[in-house]
Amino acid sequence: MTDPKKKIPSLVKDQRLIQKRREQMIEAAVSLFIEKGFHKTTTREIAAKAGFSIGTLYEYIQSKEDVLYLVCDAIHQELEERLMPVLKEETSGRESLVLAIRRLFEIMDHMQDQILIIYQEAKSLPADTLKYVLNREEQITAIFEQVLKKGIEDGSIDMNPKEAKLMAHNIMVLGEMWVFRRWALAKRFTLEEYIEKQISLILSQIS
Amino acid sequence: MTDPKKKIPSLVKDQRLIQKRREQMIEAAVSLFIEKGFHKTTTREIAAKAGFSIGTLYEYIQSKEDVLYLVCDAIHQELEERLMPVLKEETSGRESLVLAIRRLFEIMDHMQDQILIIYQEAKSLPADTLKYVLNREEQITAIFEQVLKKGIEDGSIDMNPKEAKLMAHNIMVLGEMWVFRRWALAKRFTLEEYIEKQISLILSQIS
């Protein structure tokens, strides 16, 4: 139910320190992965940019792939933290949906580089670890499923509840599309136009 | 307008042979990239699986990235070749659209591994070369734009022609989604269900 995270073992005991060092390393890794991708980034570079030595890096992780996992998880974390507030609003499911979609797309625009990391590099995770990341992705998708169901219940959305999950995936993917088809879309639309048009198209499916 | 391909220089002069050897190399590379990804596949493995020596491999390409480009191009080629026939049918734009979407999704299902290669590995191409691949992707997307416009003209599709391009991208992405969200979708839907539901959702946007 809650958010199961993979435990990455550390040689260091002090939990505070672990958190601090991992934040440093994630920040360093994100910018490096954005710049050159996971494979072309070296562990040395990550340690250097994080401000400590390669030896220290390996006190807090066990392999380079651990860093990738921490990065993916942090990105999902940020995505979720940015998305959740919009759901607090007390409105109809339909309005909630529109707000959430808009927010999602704005987040996608804002975090485009990070989103790309997940899309392009997650495959390099060991199969086990990958599951945790995909799980998290599914949970975020489930948020939209919930909003849709709320709308169906309060009558503001007209659709078969069985299709809520698919619809939720569609929404997520249309958001991500702004990131990984940006090379084509940005030639034609501003973010605002993109949001407006997609919301309008989605609404035409639930009336 | 037409389909510009990047010329990959070869030390070998015989064009027939170049084509033959490159086909062998592409087939080998595709299966290896599927199995272990571009970065973890070695040029030696590609040569061995293709049935010739590493020296021979380099008679037909200049770098490992050339192999990746050839692979991406071949995948797009196959995708296009599988998609085009469905457009020959003499029907309304709307029916043509439905046929094309169905075919696209079936192709995505059939070529899922290859599609994943493009999505996950194309980023490793040199910027110059990447353009060729994205261009090709855009051209395939344009096919759906054409079908939509045909439907608008013959009155079978009701939508603002200005939105045809976006809609075409949406369709492509919903097809690709069957590939890269398969881990979530396949738990809930068969391909057939997926096709039916998505077509029905898309049709609700153009009536």
Add this chain to the structure above:
Amino acid sequence: MTDPKKKIPSLVKDQRLIQKRREQMIEAAVSLFIEKGFHKTTTREIAAKAGFSIGTLYEYIQSKEDVLYLVCDAIHQELEERLMPVLKEETSGRESLVLAIRRLFEIMDHMQDQILIIYQEAKSLPADTLKYVLNREEQITAIFEQVLKKGIEDGSIDMNPKEAKLMAHNIMVLGEMWVFRRWALAKRFTLEEYIEKQISLILSQIS
């Protein structure tokens, strides 16, 4: 004025260690370059003979050419260190010249293999780096120019000061000649005979 050396970057920080390892590597490389030349010597051989791994070698240099530069520089260093003491003597310029020539030729004989490395391999250095080596060579030549000028001033040498530089080059080259024409000269002369004859010939030019 002073002796500008090219800074070869190292991944290792400890300056002491850098010096120590580079000395090991230079000693190994010199003997290998003598034995088989720069091109036929592999970096692995250098590392092995130096007593460490190939990975360690590359912690202290950036490319095989860096080793060649270090070798050339060390050879020039030794040459200079062997030559300088003879100039401390308090005598006339003429006597000083004779002493220096004798010493130079003795050094050439002693360091023949190393001198050959510079002559035959320096061309493999990148243009930038080659300049440092040639510069050093010119500085050593300038030593003889100074001695000649001292002799002109104190009246013990009779020559146009304008020709001191050319004369200095001649002396250097006659010294090197003992190295790279050894195959012919050693058949006819001992080192001592060679020195005597050449000094006598040179003196006949400055009286």
Add this chain to the structure above:
Amino acid sequence: MTDPKKKIPSLVKDQRLIQKRREQMIEAAVSLFIEKGFHKTTTREIAAKAGFSIGTLYEYIQSKEDVLYLVCDAIHQELEERLMPVLKEETSGRESLVLAIRRLFEIMDHMQDQILIIYQEAKSLPADTLKYVLNREEQITAIFEQVLKKGIEDGSIDMNPKEAKLMAHNIMVLGEMWVFRRWALAKRFTLEEYIEKQISLILSQIS
């Protein structure tokens, strides 16, 4: 006594053809060796520049080093052919010497790139083959020895005949010096100045 050349075996019988093809290959190789050195020049490049295929190249030689030998020999040949005419003049040994030195230095200037090939690349020849090249070099040196002896005999040159050989080597080396110390000498002297000064210095040794 005469000029023993190394026989390089060829698979082809027709002597005319052998000579023609080898001339082509030498011309190609010389320009490539000048441009990039022996080691960085590939046999493919030599064949291509010579105007035939790599297969054909190996019909006329047995190894890349054979090409280097042919090149060295051709250079010596040209050097000799340019030098000999000056000896035909009917004058005193002293005048003959001056003429020969001048001619030698002019040739060195003219053929500087080729001379460099011999100096820097000959060491890559197999020991056996190297002997032929050094032999040739000694023969050319002997020319000057002859001129000196003629001068001693006709009284125009005053020196101990035992030193003629050394003197001849000195002259050769001072000529080569114009080539391999050009980076320093050309800053100070024109060829003409260099010739004048060196001749004057040499003459001061034989009066």
Add this chain to the structure above:
DNA sequence: AATGAATGAGGGTTCATTCAT
């Protein structure tokens, strides 16, 4: 807890040479 020197397997690429056509 932090450091950073050491390791060495492994990767991409080159190129002299061969030999079937």
Add this chain to the structure above:
DNA sequence: CATGAATGAACCCTCATTCAT
């Protein structure tokens, strides 16, 4: 005689990971 495709040993260099200090 000429061609040029095929070979594979060998080269330079990288980098994730370890471990003594």
